[in-house]
Each structure stands twice: as structure tokens, then as C-alpha cells.
Amino acid sequence: MERLFQVLTEREEKSSVAIASNESFSGWTRTVTHPRLCAAIVERLTFAGNIIETGTDSYRLAQTRAGAEQAG
Template sequence: MCRAAAGAMRQKGLPVAFVTAAALVHEMMEARDEKRLLQLQRKLAKVNLLIIDDLGFVPQSKTGAELLFELISQRYERGSTLITSNLPFEEWTETFGTGRLTGALLDRLTHHLNILEMNGESYRLNQSRARLAAADK
């Protein structure tokens, strides 16, 4: 679904970025260490849609959580940010480390928010089962 949204926007010529939360934090930490964080932040601020996939899959370090918060704060009311996560909001504190940072992040994210809650079996698991069933025939 996220990739489809990104593809549709790209077809219209709009800049889109799709990245996992872990890769994004890693890239921001590298950019900070190499003194090019501001350049990366400006680049990410220019995209119409930033898709951050699998937020909460990997707990963030204090620095990583702060960098992610800073990026989301910079994009707040300036560009669309789509975040996917398998965690309910109540469990985000485990990812970001502190209730204060998590609260501030959720405050920005939920101000103009549409939540799509999808419960059900994994489409990847369903595809694997279908492949196995086809191979057994």
C-alpha cells in the first residue's frame, strides 16, 4: 500500500522518499557524524511525502530517537509523513525511550492524522502459503 502511494505520487512528478525507520535513523546518525545532517534534513524536508516504514521494529538509541523527532518536527505542517508500525501508540515509548519525547512526537503526528488500522494476516504469509500450495499441486 505504501509503495503504491509512493508510485502514484512519483507518476505525478511529486518527490517522495520511502525508507525504513532503522535505515533513516542510521543515515541521519552517519550524516551527523560527517557534518552533513543539515543537508540531509533539507533534502527530506523537500519531499512531498516521506514514508517511514516499520517504526518501532527496532528500538532507537536516545540520539536516534531525538534525530527522528527533529525530522518529524521539521516536517510538521510542511509535508506529509506516512508512518507504518506494528505497535499501538501506547508501546511507542519503548521505541523512543522516554514518555516526554514520545508524547511530543505523537502530538505532532496526530494533530492532522488519518489512522488506517489494519488487522489481519500478513499478505507476505498469504503469498508464501499460496506459493507452497501451488508447488504441491
């Protein structure tokens, strides 16, 4: 995660960055466990950025869950 923050910092105001996630920002603390680093990453991504919410369920997640139910 520290490397991700470094990349975002280096690209700030130079190039675009696109990130896709099935998790809302509030849920990112489960992946980025350091609270200050998580807040810094979210801040870098959202500052002067565009957030596109599709409101759709993940096809891959649905397939994974369906496979797990069939196996279990």
C-alpha cells in the first residue's frame, strides 16, 4: 500500500489514474489497515478527481459466490 501511495503522489497533476473497486472508501480500512495511510490514499484519489459509481453488482463476485455455494 505504501507503494500505491508513492505512485499516486508521483502521478499527481501529471497523469490520470483509474482504480476500480467493489468496496466503498469506508471499507478500504480492511485492506489498507493503517488508518493514516488509508486516509492519505483516499485523499490522493479523490482530490480534483471524478468518482463514477455504476451501482451495479460485480459479475466476478457473483460468479465466485455461486461457485462457493456449489462447492460447499
